[in-house]
Amino acid sequence: MLPELSSIQRNPETRNAWIDYSTTDAHATWLLRERLEQLLRQKPWVGSLTMFDLYNTYLCPFAQCLADMERAGIMVDVKNRLPAAEAAAVQDRKDAERIFLYVVILPAPSVCTRPAHVCAPAHARARRTPRHVQRVGNHVLPRCCAHECGQWHSKSTLPVCTV
The missing domain is CATH 1.20.5 (Single alpha-helices involved in coiled-coils or other helix-helix interfaces)
Incomplete structure (x- = not known):
């Protein structure tokens, strides 16, 4: 100290x-x-x-x-404002974790029925056009993995590929 x-x-x-x-x-x-x-x-x-x-x-x-x-000094309405800010922060973190899992972590082979079960490399994701993306919360996600299954996945199913 x-x-x-x-x-x-x-x-x-x-x-x-x-x-x-x-x-x-x-x-x-x-x-x-x-x-x-x-x-x-x-x-x-x-x-x-x-x-x-x-x-x-x-x-x-x-x-x-x-x-x-x-x-x-600034008075902050802790009773009403803090819970709402905390809930928004928790939801943002959940969205970020899902996006991280979807984009970075490899999908589990047991759930993917196609042989290639790796996510598209970063350069391939960067080249995708707006028709290949979907919004999740405030975030934009590419279509499913490298499988090009073309399916959109809801928040509840990320990062599982159902093809």
Whole structure:
């Protein structure tokens, strides 16, 4: 466990190391800021404006607003909002797990009746056209495996191939 910051700063044994760290950190932060400004000024935004203008016009005030909100504290309706957010997160995780199983994990040979029971390689999935995809929740899935059975699978049957 780290000691309190004030004790590191005030302790004669650690003060010089703290000063070295702090000055190095400040210098590195300044160099990073200078480089990012340079890169943002090179990227066009709207008309003659650059991404640095966007940053100063919108992102800096927004960051200040967020900092003010954090400093003041934000009341969250935990009783009503948290359960809904948790339910949505659980459902999103289930959808992601199904997609992972469907796209990455090999289907079980006992359920696939075709000899090739491997999922299509990533490059083959990437080439598929929109007519070869289906939405599951907010996610898009390719047709069944490498079998090209052409069947759509519901959430409840993923990743099983029924051909």
